[in-house]
Amino acid sequence: MLLLQFLAPVLLLRSVTARPARAKGPLEPPHPRLPRTDLPAEEVPVTSRNGTQLPPYSYSYVFEQLIDHNNPSLGTFRQRYWHTYEFYEPGYTSYLTNSTINGRLAQELNGATVVLEHRFFGNSNPYQDLSVKSLAVLTVQQAIDDLAYFAQNVHLPMPGGDQLAPGNAAWILLGGSYGGALVSYAMANKPGIFYAGYASSAVVQAIVDFWGYFEPIRQAMPANCSADVEAVIAHVDSVIASGDSTQIDALKSTFGLQGLAHNDDFAAALQQNFFAWQDLQPDSGPGGDFYEFCDALEVKNGVNAGPSGWGLTNALQAWGNYWKATYYQQICGDDDVETCLGTYDATNPYWTYTYIDNAQRSWQWMLCNEFGFYFDGAPSSLPTVTSRVVTPAYGERQCGYRFPGAFPGNTTASAVKVPNASGVNGAYQGWETTTQRLIFANGINDPWREATVAADGSPNAGSDSQPHLISDGFHCSDMLVREGAASAKVKSVQDAAIAYMKEWFAQWSPSA
Ligand SMILES: *[C@@H]1O[C@H](CO)[C@@H](O)[C@H](O)[C@H]1NC(C)=O
Ligand SMILES: *[C@@H]1O[C@H](CO)[C@@H](O)[C@H](O)[C@H]1NC(C)=O
Ligand SMILES: *[C@@H]1O[C@H](CO)[C@@H](O)[C@H](O)[C@H]1NC(C)=O
Ligand SMILES: *[C@@H]1O[C@H](CO)[C@@H](O)[C@H](O)[C@H]1NC(C)=O
Ligand SMILES: *[C@@H]1O[C@H](CO)[C@@H](O)[C@H](O)[C@H]1NC(C)=O
Numbered sequence: 001m002l003l004l005q006f007l008a009p010v011l012l013l014r015s016v017t018a019r020p021a022r023a024k025g026p027l028e029p030p031h032p033r034l035p036r037t038d039l040p041a042e043e044v045p046v047t048s049r050n051g052t053q054l055p056p057y058s059y060s061y062v063f064e065q066l067i068d069h070n071n072p073s074l075g076t077f078r079q080r081y082w083h084t085y086e087f088y089e090p091g092y093t094s095y096l097t098n099s100t101i102n103g104r105l106a107q108e109l110n111g112a113t114v115v116l117e118h119r120f121f122g123n124s125n126p127y128q129d130l131s132v133k134s135l136a137v138l139t140v141q142q143a144i145d146d147l148a149y150f151a152q153n154v155h156l157p158m159p160g161g162d163q164l165a166p167g168n169a170a171w172i173l174l175g176g177s178y179g180g181a182l183v184s185y186a187m188a189n190k191p192g193i194f195y196a197g198y199a200s201s202a203v204v205q206a207i208v209d210f211w212g213y214f215e216p217i218r219q220a221m222p223a224n225c226s227a228d229v230e231a232v233i234a235h236v237d238s239v240i241a242s243g244d245s246t247q248i249d250a251l252k253s254t255f256g257l258q259g260l261a262h263n264d265d266f267a268a269a270l271q272q273n274f275f276a277w278q279d280l281q282p283d284s285g286p287g288g289d290f291y292e293f294c295d296a297l298e299v300k301n302g303v304n305a306g307p308s309g310w311g312l313t314n315a316l317q318a319w320g321n322y323w324k325a326t327y328y329q330q331i332c333g334d335d336d337v338e339t340c341l342g343t344y345d346a347t348n349p350y351w352t353y354t355y356i357d358n359a360q361r362s363w364q365w366m367l368c369n370e371f372g373f374y375f376d377g378a379p380s381s382l383p384t385v386t387s388r389v390v391t392p393a394y395g396e397r398q399c400g401y402r403f404p405g406a407f408p409g410n411t412t413a414s415a416v417k418v419p420n421a422s423g424v425n426g427a428y429q430g431w432e433t434t435t436q437r438l439i440f441a442n443g444i445n446d447p448w449r450e451a452t453v454a455a456d457g458s459p460n461a462g463s464d465s466q467p468h469l470i471s472d473g474f475h476c477s478d479m480l481v482r483e484g485a486a487s488a489k490v491k492s493v494q495d496a497a498i499a500y501m502k503e504w505f506a507q508w509s510p511s512a
Contacts, residue, residue: 002111002113002151002156002170003106003111003112003172004114004115004147004151004171004172004173004174004194005113005114005115005174005179022350022353022355023348023349023350023353024339024350025339025348025351026340026341026342026343027272027332027340027341029271031178031363032177032178032201032203032448032475033177033475034095034479035281035475035479035483046086047086048085049086049087054085054086055084057082057084057096057097059082060081061080061081062078062079062081063078063079063080063116063150063153063154064076064077064078064079065077065078065079065146065149065150066145066149067126067127067137068126068137069142069146077119077124077125077126077127079116079117079119079124079146079150080117080122080124081115081117081150082115083096083112083113083156083157084096084113085112085156085159086106087106087110087112087113088106088112088158095113095115096115098481099481099482100479100480100481101174101198101481101494101497102174102479103481104481104494104498105172105174105198105497105498108501109502109505111172112156112158114154114156116146116147116150118143118179119137119138119142119143120134120138120356121363122359123356123357125356128356129356130356130361130365131354132404132405132406135365135403138366139366139369139370140182140185140427140428141189141427143182144185144186144189147173147182147193147194148186148193151166151171151194152166152193153165166193167510167511170195170508171193171194171195172194172198172501173186173197174198174199175198175200176199176200176202176475176476177200177202177203177448177475177476178203180199180200180202180203180204180476181199181202181428183197183198183199183438184197184199184202184204184428184433184435184438184440185204185428187433187435188429189427191435195504196437196438196439196501196504196505197437197439198438198439199441200441200476200478200479201443201446201448201452202440202442203371203373203451204428204431204433204451204452204453205430205451205452205455205458206372206419206421206425206430206451207371207372207373207421208372208374208418208419209372209374209376209391209392210375210376211376211377211378211384212449212450212451212455213375214274214375214378214384214385214386215378215449215450215456216446216447216449216450217274217277221290221294221385222298223307223308223309224294224297224298224304224306224307224310225293225294225297226383227307228297228298228305228309228310228311228312228315228319229297230383230385231309231311231312231315232312232315232316232319233270233377233385233386236251236267236270236387236389237377237387239251240263240266240267240389251266254317255270255323255324256337257269257337259337260341260342261342261344262342262343263389264389264390265341265343267387267389267390268341268343268387269341271387271390272327272341273290273293274385274447276288276289276290276293277290277447278474281473281474281480281486282472282473282483282487282490283482283483283485283487289330296318297309297310297314297315297322298310300314343394351398352404361402364398364399364402367395367399368396368399368402368403368406368407368417368419369406370419370421370423371419371421371424372392372418374395375395376394377389377390396419399416400416431452431453431460432459432460433453433466434466435466436465437465437466437504439467439501440452440454440466440467440469441469441471441478441497442454442468442469442470443470443471443473443474443475443476443477443478443490444470444471445472445473446475446476446477447475453468467497469496471487471489471490471492471493472487472489472490473487473489473490477490478490478493478497481494
């Protein structure tokens with residue numbers, strides 16, 4: 001039994017290649033990423049259950065992967081993977097360790113674990129830069145093809161490792177976040193290769209206008225804080241809509257952001273306070289940046305506001321003072337405001353820095369072309385905690401700066417090229433997937449939840465052969481054993497997943 005996980009953001013080894021420093025540019029919004037694991041002392045050899053010494057978890061192997069699955073004659077590149085057969089037992093045919101769900105499953109099912117680095121995320125690169133020309137082979141379909149080709153052709157460095165193709169061995173595909181979406185996509189697109197799947201916080205539904213990122217936060221944050229934030233944002237939007245530059249400048253000054261020339265950059269800057277939510281986990285404990293923000297708005301002279309907050313006047317001053325006193329320094333350091341939060345300098349070499357091992361750039365390419373996932377304000381009929389002045393066009397404009405030639409450069413909103421989200425959802429089934437033996441695990445407090453099968457608007461309720469497990473966790477909480485120790489509901493998701501996998505695995509048999 002083999003457990004394969006696709007690793008998009010690099011967690012283990014870092015590149016040591018010398019390269020010029022990247023110019024400073026605007027803060028990047030968070031991308032969907034796995035939480036950090038508790039890595040064991042990396043260089044220590046691992047001892048398998050029967051006492052055999054195995055290489056340390058950090059040891060990386062190389063697989064010769066096709067550069068372009070549509071044109072195999074272009075040859076191969078070196079795709080890294082990590083592997084351990086600590087728990088593997090012959091006779092059955094890291095996130096490597098049992099601090100993660102992968103390792104726990106391996107331990108329970110006597111499987112081996114493999115973590116495969118995604119093309120262009122880290123040191124597995126078809127071409128040695130992230131130029132537009134090279135990124136032509138960074139697509140969802142190429143990533144799916146990588147997984148299938150790997151499973152069908154790899155000779156794993158373990159006893160019998162050349163006889164583990166799907167059919168001889170049960171391959172289980174796991175992933176969190178974008179990697180979780182690929183679990184679902186690969187099983188829909190390449191049926192018959194992966195016997196079962198575990199998709200945590202899987203952002204399966206591509207959504208261009210992704211105001212929903214803020215919706216689980218709005219629902220879960222303290223009621224006084226959301227009431228006050230909604231009041232401030234309504235005020236911000238009405239002042240900007242008034243077009244009265246004196247009033248607009250005064251508003252920016254309240255936050256110390258009078259140096260920001262563009263109103264949408266100012267409106268987008270106020271989203272920053274919400275990005276701290278993605279760092280929360282069941283074991284985060286009290287405090288943290290997000291709660292510091294709400295305390296700044298809601299605690300006045302040592303007294304907490306009631307459920308409806310203190311109202312606009314206090315909230316506006318308090319939020320502004322928070323930015324001026326500590327928050328700006330915290331996120332921007334000594335950078336001037338236009339460098340840190342402005343997005344209109346198309347000539348900044350920051351946008352076109354093409355050195356490898358820059359997961360943000362690779363992810364932006366996928367956003368611009370396929371997913372969208374632009375963080376913006378909710379439709380006007382609904383409450384919103386972020387400004388409606390920010391729309392998908394705000395992100396689409398930046399695609400032109402990052403990827404000249406592939407996207408219209410210096411254009412107006414009407415000329416932007418929009419991501420092909422409907423194509424992605426059509427091709428890989430989005431949240432309507434009918435794949436069987438696929439577990440979706442989600443956290444009710446995950447800001448990415450609205451792109452998962454657990455979205456408020458998802459049409460798919462799941463079934464016994466496609467269980468939808470939900471906890472009170474956050475982003476990918478159920479991937480980590482320590483989050484199960486912090487939350488009984490996360491633990492019950494993990495236990496249920498292991499029980500499903502055991503049941504399915506008992507029904508597996510090699511195919512001729
Ligand atoms: C222990 O397990 C390894 C890996 O499965 C195998 O190669 C080796 O023969 C086993 N040793 C014993 C003493 O069973
Ligand atoms: C995890 O695996 C290690 C060996 O690597 C073992 O000592 C430990 O008991 C396991 N933990 C659990 C919770 O099973
Ligand atoms: C009001 O705000 C305080 C401080 O942030 C918070 O501790 C409390 O839970 C909030 N109460 C309500 C009802 O939202
Ligand atoms: C983009 O267009 C604006 C307005 O037409 C112009 O002022 C600016 O110089 C252009 N920037 C680039 C990089 O071409
Ligand atoms: C969008 O994606 C679909 C499915 O892959 C494809 O058929 C279609 O041609 C794409 N559309 C554009 C405009 O690229």
